Amino acid sequence: MEEGSSSSPSPSTHIDHSSIQIINEDEEEDLTTSIKSKMDSSIADSYSICRVSDHLLKANHHRRIYRPSLLSIGPLHRAPPLPADPLKYRYLNALLARTPTAAPAVLRRCIAALRQLEPKARNFYRQKIPMESNQFVEMLLVDACFVIELFIETEHPAFRRRDDPLVDKSPQLISDLILLENQLPFFVVDHIFRLVHIPIECAKPLPELASNFLRRILPGRRGRKKFSPEIHHLLDLIRLHYLPKNRRLHSTTMTTNAATMHRAVQLHAYGIKLENAHDAETPLDVTFVDGALRVPTLKIDDHTEVVLGNLIAMEHCHAECPKIVTSYAVLMEQLVKFKNDVEVLRDEGILVGSGYGREAETVIMLKRLQTGVNVKEFYYRGVCEEVNRYKASEGRAQWETLRHIYHRTRLGIAGFTLALVVLVFLFTGVLFSVLTYLLHHFQ
Template sequence: MVAVFNKDLLSWYLITLKLNETVGAGVPDGQNPATSGASTSRSIEFTEPQPPPQQQLQEEKHQPSDSLQVVIKDETARVEEGPKSPESDWVISIRQKLDHAYQDDSANTWSKLCIYRIPQYLREGNDKCFLPQIVSLGPYHHNKRRLRNMDPHKWRAVSHILQRTNHDIKLYLDAVKELEERARACYEGQICLSSDEFVEMMVLDGCFILELFRGVAEGFSQLGYSRSDPIFSMRGSMHSIQRDMIMLENQIPLFVLDRLFGIQVGQPDLKGIVSKLALRFFDPLTPTDEPLSKSDRHKLEISMGHTSAFDPLADFGGVHCLDVFRRSLLRSGPQPTPKVWVKKWSNSHRVADKRRQQLIHCVTELREAGINFKKRKTDRFWDVKFKDGVLKIPRLLIHDGTMSLFLNLIAFEQCHLDSTNYITSYVIFMDNLINSPEDVSILHHYGIIEHWLGSDAEVADLFNRLCQEVVFDISDSYLSPLSGQVNRYCDHRWNTWRATLCHKYFNNPWAVISVVAAVVLLVLTFAQTFYGVYGYYRPPS
């Protein structure tokens, strides 16, 4: 508490207080100019002088008689609420969100979306299959610290292109600048990059992709790279780079790559060549390497009723490299039927968990029910056939990148509205067939599964993890009719009895000899008994 007994001092104090109020008038309610916490006010009390204590009487005589006592108290102030505005900040923020949602619907941005973030239900436990380990492409993993080591090599790729073509970098920047809005609409969510940063990233990543594509197709030495180049050469890191570049979150829109490649060759509107280069680049990731002779391929084309060749030049439907690769896997397959917003759902068709995604029994159970297995000669790993108790399955090659490939293909089919679900259907079908290492061993025995993993148990675990969180409608599977035929065949008991007889008594030559001997012995015993009884009742005359 401070007491002021001098008029001049009081005048100066009042002037200072007035200035303080003038400065504080511009500060928002509830905030202190010095601190943003609770404000502190000073209350001023004007009181008449109180009778002083006895020991201060001498001093009091010298004080002016007309002085006033000013008492200042420091205490925590309660912020007074000012007059309320017509609408609170909360309501205003809600209106802004509604306006933003209306603009999204009006712009129809969802129709352009094609590069998605992996849903959390698919990502759990499989992060490594969706996160790039060496190179980042696009905005989702841009500028991640662990992926920055590839940036100098990206700039080297741009430098090589400019030196070969004698172009200025501004030509590429301006071309991608025209496509910026369209490219941003391909990505899910808000991209927190400025216009210049986004265009720079598209040019840098796009040129890097094109150099890799052309290097694999034409030879890196032809493009001016050293034979010992750590990135632009057919070295051990190429497989890891291919696996990163096929991930859904690591994609660049195909029309951006087409424009960048068109500028290099002098035809800015050129389309299709990049798709063809992409297929050659990602060919090692194909989950089958079944070699077909010319006669087998010709027979296959006749049976399919059309050519088996996939021509990316004639198909402009691909939206990015993962989509192009998926279309090549499904070439000459069932005609795609785009998804629709509204479907006829019923309790019998709707699938909410893994237990109701059972299309078919496992391999062991099918063998016990009389189903035989055979490898089908085709390079289409999804083309499964069933006839006369024989299930024909194409050869499937499994390596360390198979799980990442299938998971990203499944994620794209789950997210993209205009995509079919054939890869998902096939993987769920195989997941149903394989429940144990014994199932894998049987399929490996027939040449249907070839793997480079450590054991059959790892293969079984791979398929069981692939569809762990996938929600799928079995009525939409192209393999549902085939599965129904197999299940009906298994329901006949005669087929089961016959299979049991073959598996238990005719599974090896020694068992066959034993069964034949037992049957002969049984027949002879029956004949001996018959003639003994016959001779007893009808003795010879």
């Protein structure tokens, strides 16, 4: 056979290369779509918006921290309508009216974009949403535009209407917008944010505008930026601000006494200092250094329980989510068992806002936060073990305990003084008895 003939296909075995190329492109597109769908599904499973778990609701009867009272965002609390829900259309109009001639076209582009995002957005909620397509898309549009306009008016108050009834309800509005059950997927808000006109005065990334809106409840120094490549919703953004810089897990289990922190008063009794970690960026950066437990400031106000309670609920909605905020709640409840523990931490500047007369309220709140939680991996186990190894001598501890017990109040001081007087009288009586016996015996 000639050399050239072996390389030439016969007519009966002719291959249509163009048809193969077409088939391969179709298969490649199908495979890409399939992988992307699975990726979206995995993200939704890990970070989906869900209801607070039943065991947390049963354990915590203070359910107001999980339910919106002024405004609903997303599909979980739409019925019955809340007082401020009708105002969302006013915010939608304000956002689109900044480009009046282009408003109809922008509105159509937004609706078209949300049609494409609808399957992904529906999948982002843990439970099935019983809303027909038009209702769901309208909800996404109205809620996303409301949130964007709210960020704009907060960033530049000159855009705010003087007769806006929400102006005086900012604290309640913030509380509602950070609830786990009152969230909108952040990718929906971000997509609309890129389609509408944003005033030059507010030309900042959406995560920065959101953080500025939430700044009164965010920890750390103002201006700190800590954004992940993908933020899942507003509560997730808050969690990013709360997470410690060093996220290394300090433990694997919480089954021994070594993982228990002593009360603040007892720590003083053991000769362990309690210091305010002024340089910490988040309240969760609790460390033990050179005989001092360094605890960052925790501001106690009307938002504290709402923020921490919903962050804990978010961690319990997802089994694979590290229970770092939950561990913090457990640690603080161990530190603060009684009112005098609050006083110790307040004196050190660790608990701010728990003023005189609110000590019992602070103790109850911290106990409520960790009720019903499940911490298989206790983030602060290593810190607890270091503290326990550093305990001072038992004799000094007992003396320091007495000092803290009796020197905290005027009644304690009076009791301590009376005890000393009684001891002096007893010692004097014993001394006179011994001297009388000796004199009588040796005469």
